[in-house]
Amino acid sequence: MTLDNILASLFPAGHDVTNDHGLLLGSGPLAGGGRALVIGIADRRAVGVDEAVRLSRAVLNALQRGGTDPILVLVDSDSQRMSKRDELLGLNEFLAHLAKCLIHASLQGRRTVGLLYGHTAAGAFLATALATDTLVALPGAAPAVMDLPSMARVTKLSMDVLADMAKSTPVFAPGLDNLTKMGAVNATWDDAAPLAGQLQALLNNNDDGRDRRDIRGKAQSGRLKAADIAERVRDLALQP
Numbered sequence: 001m002t003l004d005n006i007l008a009s010l011f012p013a014g015h016d017v018t019n020d021h022g023l024l025l026g027s028g029p030l031a032g033g034g035r036a037l038v039i040g041i042a043d044r045r046a047v048g049v050d051e052a053v054r055l056s057r058a059v060l061n062a063l064q065r066g067g068t069d070p071i072l073v074l075v076d077s078d079s080q081r082m083s084k085r086d087e088l089l090g091l092n093e094f095l096a097h098l099a100k101c102l103i104h105a106s107l108q109g110r111r112t113v114g115l116l117y118g119h120t121a122a123g124a125f126l127a128t129a130l131a132t133d134t135l136v137a138l139p140g141a142a143p144a145v146m147d148l149p150s151m152a153r154v155t156k157l158s159m160d161v162l163a164d165m166a167k168s169t170p171v172f173a174p175g176l177d178n179l180t181k182m183g184a185v186n187a188t189w190d191d192a193a194p195l196a197g198q199l200q201a202l203l204n205n206n207d208d209g210r211d212r213r214d215i216r217g218k219a220q221s222g223r224l225k226a227a228d229i230a231e232r233v234r235d236l237a238l239q240p
Contacts, residue, residue, distance in 0.1 A: 001138060001191050003042050006074070006117055009195040019043075023051055024074055025058055031200040037062045040074030040115075040128070047124035048081030052094040055128075059101040063108055070111035070203055071102070075129045076118025095123045099131035106133050111203055116141040116176075116185070122150075130184060133211075134202060137176055137188050144174030170222040183217030 001009070007017055010028060017026030017038045022045030027035045039055050041047060059071065080091060106112050114132035121144045129135050129143070137143070146154070148162050155162070166173030170181040179185045189198045214230050217223030 001117065003074075003076070003117070006115075006138070006195065010072075010199060012194070012196055021045070023054060025054070027069075030070075030203070031196045032204065034069050036070050036072045036199075038072050038074065040072075041077035041120075041124065042074070042118075044076055044078045044119055046078040046081035047095065047127065048083065048086040049089045049091055049094045051081075052091075052098045052127065056094075056098045056101045059098075059105055063105055063110070068109050070113060071105055071132075072199070073102070073112065073114045073128050073132055075114060075116050075120045075125070077120045077124040077128070079121040079125075080123030080127075092123070095127040098127045102128075102131040113199070113202060115189075116143055118142065120144070121174075122146060134186050135184060136198075136202065137180075137185050138191050139188060141176050141188075142174075143176060143179050143185070145179075147174055178222070181217070181220045181222030183213040183215070183220065183222060186216070 003019065007015055007028070011017075013029050015026060015028030015038070017024055017028060019042050022041060022043040024038060024040035024042050026038050028038060029035050037058065039058050041051065045051065062069075062071065080086070080095060102112050112132040112134070114129035114135040116129055116135065116137040118140075119142045120129060125143055125145060148159060148166065151157075151162055152159050166178075170178035176185065176188065180188070189195060214223060214226040218227040
């Protein structure tokens with residue numbers, strides 16, 4: 001689906017989302033009432049300092065206006081922008097700030113939903129889609145926390161070794177199927193059905209707000225240790 005088709009399916013009554021050279025800002029009416037703030041990255045734009053600041057500002061401005069309307073984060077990005085300027089300005093801090101703005105919005109009662117519809121990787125993925133309460137995807141989305149060539153450079157393992165490990169261990173493999181197995185992606189939506197109804201159904205599914213990605217990852221054999229370790233940490237923290 002093209003971005004225009006996705007927005008039309010999400011907001012059949014119309015919307016005011018603009019695409020400013022790959023930066024998405026705006027809002028649209030929800031099927032169940034109210035509006036969703038829409039932010040995001042399009043056209044595989046890299047996320048640098050400038051993008052992180054503008055997206056963070058949009059979230060904080062929405063919180064300042066008040067209300068409980070959800071925040072929808074659409075993502076089709078490159079990785080973080082690895083330019084000398086961005087690195088010298090402290091890109092890691094700006095990306096962390098964006099992630100914390102989304103987490104802060106969630107703590108203030110705003111549902112945050114990430115929708116992967118294209119590519120995303122590395123810091124851009126962590127600061128946008130993975131910082132939301134619930135992450136869903138459309139068929140054909142191509143997320144990667146780190147691609148295999150980059151992983152090879154960091155781990156000093158050969159591509160052949162990593163490719164072999166990726167066959168049985170989703171943590172070592174990019175792609176939508178592997179991110180789903182790890183529990184990061186909650187569901188893949190049906191792009192042949194109206195997206196507005198699927199978004200509203202997700203928003204209507206109220207839960208206690210607990211992050212269950214580790215539990216899903218264990219159930220799907222994608223992350224076998226994370227849930228048990230997290231549970232142990234919680235038990236220790238609650239001990240008198």
